[in-house]
Every structure is written in C-alpha cells, then in structure tokens.
Amino acid sequence: MTSSAPADRLVLALAQVNCVVGAIDANLDKARAARREAAAFGADLVMFSELFLAGYPPEDLVLRPAFQDACRAALEDLARDTADGGPAVLMGLPWMQDGACHNAYALLDGGRIVAVRFKVDLPNYGVFDEKRVFQPGPAPGPVAFRGVRLGLPICEDIWGPDIVESLSETGAEILLSPNGSPYWRGKDSERLAIVTERVVESGLPLVYLNQIGGQDELVFDGASFIVNADCALAGRLPAFAETVAKVVFRRGGHGWFCEEAPSAPSLDDDRADYSACVLGLRDYVHKNNFPGVVLGMSGGVDSALCAAMAADALGPSSVHAIMLPYRFTSGESLTDAADCAKALGLRYDILPIAAAVEGVEAALAPLFAGTERGVTEENIQARARGILLMSVSNKFGPMLVTTGNKSEMSVGYATLYGDMNGGFNPIKDLYKTQVFRLCGLRNGWKPDGALGPQGLVIPQNIIDKPPTAELRENQKDQDSLPPYDALDDMLECLVEKEMRLVEIAARGHDIEIVKKIERLLYLAEYKRRQSAPGVKVTRKNFGRDRRYPIVNRFRDKGVPAQLPDFLIAPESPIGFSERFED
Structure with missing residues (x-):
C-alpha cells in the first residue's frame, strides 16, 4: 500500500544528483540513496533529472537494444522499491514503444510503473542532437498522483508554449519539468525567463529540476528552481553542487503554491x-x-x-x-x-x-x-x-x-x-x-x-x-x-x-x-x-x-x-x- 498525502499538501524531493552516462547500476544506486534521503524528511515524491538512469546525453548509446533493456530493467527494480510505502519516484530513461525510442519520464508508485510520458519537442541545434536517436511523443496529458494532477513537460517541451498550454488545458495543477540543460554563461537568466513565460501563460507553478555534473565537454550546473503561479521565485538550489532538496507545495484558494524551498545564492558570470x-x-x-x-x-x-x-x-x-x-x-x-x-x-x-x-x-x-x-x-x-x-x-x-x-x-x-x-x-x-x-x-x-x-x-x-x-x-x-x-x-x-x-x-x-x-x-x-x-x-x-x-x-x-x-x-x-x- 502507498502512503496517502493530504490533498492540500505535497512534499517534493528534488534530486539534483550527478549521474554518469552508461553507468546504469551506479545511477540506480544513487537514485535509491536519494530516495532514502527524501523519505527521511517525509517526501511524497522524489523527482530526478532528464534521462537520469541512462545519463545525459547518452547519444548513440540509446540505439543499442542491450542498453535499452538495461535501463528498463533498472526502472522496474526501482518501481518494486516503491511498494514499501515510501516516496514515489519520477525517473527519466529511454523507452522503447512500438519500435520507436522515446525520451521518457516515468512515475513509479505502489511497486509499479504507474504512468509514462514522452518528450515531444526534440532539440536539434547547438550541442543537442536528439532527433538522431529519439522519436517525439504525442502531446502529453497530466498524471494523477495522490490527489494532484501533475504536468510533466520534459526539458525542451517548456521552451515553447504549446506543450505547457496543452497540459494546462487538460487539467494540470503543478508543472514538474526534468531537464538536462548544459551550462553556458548567462544560461541561468535565460532559463528563468523561459519558465516565467510558461507560468504567465498557464497560470501554474513550475518546478525546474536540472542535471548536475560534467559529461565530456558539457557541464550541467544544476541551479534548479521553482517559480510560483504569481511569477515569484519561490526557491533555488545551489549551482554546481549535488543536493536532495525538500520542497513543500500547498493548495490554496487560487491553486497550488510553493511555501517552502531552499534559497541558494546565484553566482556571477566569472x-x-x-x-x-x-x-x-x-x-x-x-x-x-x-x-x-x-x-x-x-x-x-x-x-x-x-x-x-x-x-x-x-x-x-x-x-x-x-x-x-x-x-x-x-x-x-x-x-x-x-x-x-x-x-x-x-x-x-x-x-x-x-x-x-x-x-x-x-x-x-x-x-x-x-x-x-x-x-x-x-x-x-x-x-x-x-x-x-x-x-x-x-x-x-x-x-x-x-x-x-x-x-x-x-x-x-x-x-x-x-x-x-x-x-x-x-x-x-x-x-x-x-x-x-x-x-x-x-x-x-x-x-x-x-x-x-x-x-x-x-x-x-x-x-x-x-x-x-x-x-x-x-x-x-x-x-x-x-x-x-x-x-x-x-x-x-x-x-x-x-x-x-x-x-x-x-x-x-x-x-x-x-x-x-x-x-x-x-x-x-x-x-x-x-x-x-x-x-x-x-x-x-x-x-x-x-x-x-x-x-x-x-x-x-x-x-x-x-x-x-x-x-x-x-x-x-x-x-x-x-x-x-x-
């Protein structure tokens, strides 16, 4: 049996944790450690970054059937862990369906895989080459979780208005966005501006969870943050550091809002x-x-x-x-x-x-x-x-x-x-x-x-x-x-x-x-x-x-x-x- 959170309160754990491309077993171990840490502060749900189980960006690794199989097996192992009544998990991985490989985000709860959503907007510019290895998914609807309807737009899905608009129109109440957004100078302000646009358009609070760590030439700076429906910055995680952070949402008269979150300082460009x-x-x-x-x-x-x-x-x-x-x-x-x-x-x-x-x-x-x-x-x-x-x-x-x-x-x-x-x-x-x-x-x-x-x-x-x-x-x-x-x-x-x-x-x-x-x-x-x-x-x-x-x-x-x-x-x-x- 899964625990039931009060309908007006959601305790979320943001796992800004460093993964390694291809180290599926090690990434699974880190996910379990983060989940234990989240359980200690009473989290209902622990959220991981984009493609965390595989590591990001996995590039052509995702084309190997053995790699796809190993990621799926690790996800199923982690899903079985959630039968203990502790926190549910949102986990990113490559997912094969009908012969197509998708950039996916899965909800694990009660010992099983409850729901899976696919990334729609695949970036294919600059350092990104996702159209080479992934197929876009259909427009996602929200996921029901313990009395809350969660929208799960994956990374690039929030850089344009369409996916968030679709989630808002189909009943999402909170937007939880896993990201693999690499660092470059000034990127933090760009992300905040994009998220604020989506919040204005949807009227919904948005959690932006970013990957942390280096992968070849790319560095992912973390610096995850939360923006409330009134566009106020409700919390920020540290840049360039791992953390499992407690974030508390509460339902009020005008919907859900973040009432508790860390507030780490930002760094200047140098x-x-x-x-x-x-x-x-x-x-x-x-x-x-x-x-x-x-x-x-x-x-x-x-x-x-x-x-x-x-x-x-x-x-x-x-x-x-x-x-x-x-x-x-x-x-x-x-x-x-x-x-x-x-x-x-x-x-x-x-x-x-x-x-x-x-x-x-x-x-x-x-x-x-x-x-x-x-x-x-x-x-x-x-x-x-x-x-x-x-x-x-x-x-x-x-x-x-x-x-x-x-x-x-x-x-x-x-x-x-x-x-x-x-x-x-x-x-x-x-x-x-x-x-x-x-x-x-x-x-x-x-x-x-x-x-x-x-x-x-x-x-x-x-x-x-x-x-x-x-x-x-x-x-x-x-x-x-x-x-x-x-x-x-x-x-x-x-x-x-x-x-x-x-x-x-x-x-x-x-x-x-x-x-x-x-x-x-x-x-x-x-x-x-x-x-x-x-x-x-x-x-x-x-x-x-x-x-x-x-x-x-x-x-x-x-x-x-x-x-x-x-x-x-x-x-x-x-x-x-x-x-x-x-």
Whole structure:
C-alpha cells in the first residue's frame, strides 16, 4: 500500500544528483540513496533529472537494444522499491514503444510503473542532437498522483508554449519539468525567463529540476528552481553542487503554491565560469577513472589557471606540475612556475628539454641543411615538451591536462603534438582576457567545495607580465597577435556572433586585421579537430557547437553592398605575422 498525502499538501524531493552516462547500476544506486534521503524528511515524491538512469546525453548509446533493456530493467527494480510505502519516484530513461525510442519520464508508485510520458519537442541545434536517436511523443496529458494532477513537460517541451498550454488545458495543477540543460554563461537568466513565460501563460507553478555534473565537454550546473503561479521565485538550489532538496507545495484558494524551498545564492558570470571549469575537469577525471593529472607549468597565466583549477577539482595531492625549460626559458618564468606550484601545494618537478630538442635537430640536420631556422625549430621545443609530459602520463597513469585558451585555439597559436597534447582542457572555451580575469578572481575567492588552498595561489607577476611562448629570444605573444582585448573582441564577433567583417570593423577594428583573423580562424580548423575536449562555457564552443569544414575557401570580402562605406574603420598601424606554426 502507498502512503496517502493530504490533498492540500505535497512534499517534493528534488534530486539534483550527478549521474554518469552508461553507468546504469551506479545511477540506480544513487537514485535509491536519494530516495532514502527524501523519505527521511517525509517526501511524497522524489523527482530526478532528464534521462537520469541512462545519463545525459547518452547519444548513440540509446540505439543499442542491450542498453535499452538495461535501463528498463533498472526502472522496474526501482518501481518494486516503491511498494514499501515510501516516496514515489519520477525517473527519466529511454523507452522503447512500438519500435520507436522515446525520451521518457516515468512515475513509479505502489511497486509499479504507474504512468509514462514522452518528450515531444526534440532539440536539434547547438550541442543537442536528439532527433538522431529519439522519436517525439504525442502531446502529453497530466498524471494523477495522490490527489494532484501533475504536468510533466520534459526539458525542451517548456521552451515553447504549446506543450505547457496543452497540459494546462487538460487539467494540470503543478508543472514538474526534468531537464538536462548544459551550462553556458548567462544560461541561468535565460532559463528563468523561459519558465516565467510558461507560468504567465498557464497560470501554474513550475518546478525546474536540472542535471548536475560534467559529461565530456558539457557541464550541467544544476541551479534548479521553482517559480510560483504569481511569477515569484519561490526557491533555488545551489549551482554546481549535488543536493536532495525538500520542497513543500500547498493548495490554496487560487491553486497550488510553493511555501517552502531552499534559497541558494546565484553566482556571477566569472564565478560560474570558473566553477564550471572545475566541475567539468573533476568529473572528466573521476568518471574516466584517472588517478590524477599532470600538466606542464610554464610560468604563464594559462598553465597557472589550469593548475589552480586542477587543485580545486582534485586536491593538490592529485596534481603533478612539471616545468620543462629550454635556453629561451627566462629565470622569471622558472621562479613564477615554482612559486605557483608551491602556493597551490602541488608536486613540482623540473625536466630540462635541451637533450631532447638537440637530439631531434641532430636527426633532422641532413634534411634541414642549408635552410634557415624558424617556426619548425620552435615547434620542436613544444613537441619535446609534449613527448615528455605524455611519457609521464603513460608511465604513472595521470591524465595530461592541456592548457591552451580559446584565443590561441581560434587562430592556431598552438602546436599539434606539442602543447596541444593531452586528454582534457579545462580552459579551452575561455578567451585569453577571461583567463587573466579568472586568475585575479581565484586569488580573492575560492568556490564552495573546492579542494585547493585559500588565498593568493597565482603569483601576481604571472598576471602582470606580458604573455610569451618563450620559443625564441625576447618573444612576446603580441609580436604575432593584436592586443588580446582587441583580438578577443574580434574572435567573439566571428565565433559566437557570426558577424560580418564590416560590422566587426565598425566596432573600431582595422578591416584588414579582421580579415586576417578570419583567415587564421579558418586555417586552424584542422588543428581544432585534433585538439583535446574541454569545458564549454560560452554560447558557442569549438566542437559540439561550431562545426566548420576543414576544406573551406569562403572569405568574407568585408564590404557588403547593403552597408555604407562609412562603417569601415580607417587603417590601423597594428600588424602581425599570419604564420604561427606548422
């Protein structure tokens, strides 16, 4: 027999719990643990995120009959648990019916599967590719649960008005929406705006439960929330943290309203970006069973920020930092790298690369005789470092962290099989200006749950000095690139906003410089295809979002006929080399 809640009160448990794609048994264990926690505070119903049993996004795994069978068997096991009179369960999983695979949400109560609803609106844009593996379901009606009619729109079903309108018209009283909504900067406010629209249109309260955790390049930030029928924000769960939260609804004269829920603070964009990078790195390492990480420590901001993120994600004892100096490495860089590793509490070693570099050059000498030294010889240094770091990874098991930022990856300022080596890149989607900003942020703030030390962990000199690859004498990044504030603005316009070159020039940039940056962006596509995965934090990252052809002869000529000539900025004295590596 199931317990019966009073008709005017519903205690809901929101299980913002980290699942693992494909780990069906482990996900089932986590669901049972969350249900026990919910039972302890008297929950009537415990709600899980979209496709929780399978993990999200499962991609082509859902096409395997054995995977579908395992998910269904786990659901039936969990359904039998509900015969104990404890909380009912709302659980997401792939569901086969009449030869079609659906993104489903099932109500389990009284020892059985009481109802199943299918996702209708399958997203097929950006990082989403659900039409590849799922079939849309019919318009769902509400589900009756212990005297309450629950509407169960699944994720994308609330991003347009139709499904919620249908649920409202067919008698739903509360909307419970499971989500697998990945993080990018500003996403929290977008979700709240969409939910508020649905609440205004339907006149119903809405619970937005989001997934938490990292999955490959995606990070799901949780940050679940409840909006009452009057559009007031009734509660919010923490971002980037697991929790099983108690939420109490009561029926009043004007319908149901949330009278009790947690109220966690929201994070500003920079803190959210940093937290996303830490969670993405932590889950990638842990979910792939690496014992820790190793990274090259150059004395620059990129490796310093990655080291701080790794310490925060995994704990300092799980991070091995290695300085790999050559004759162009300055004493300043040696000091800065050592000071940063010490401040973070990392194991720190120095492996000089002279013998490796000179050995490669000696082997190539017969073929290179009579040629001038240049980018090729510079890249031998980067590749020697890559070989040594990968060898440490292979010998002892830690994953090699890649440390290149989005600015470098955009224009090809990186060496294949050198500094691009590694298994995962926590700052892959951060522009260089953001890297500087997050270094300063981390020195004055540490995220909740971070395992690294408090205080100034990135020496100020690393932040203040001009960036350099140190592959030749007196080299500076901006010998080859425009200033990073200008470069990053151009790149954001090209990558995230897909703007015309003349529109970018109208922001104050030299049109010829913009053309060169666009050209470098296209030319570097083949490198990016071979780069390590990394955390998505912008609206459009390289990989899952931005999919450009490698063979690509298109160039924006920069002067569209529909825009007047006065929008074209005058020539700028800024100049730079188009050829970086390879």
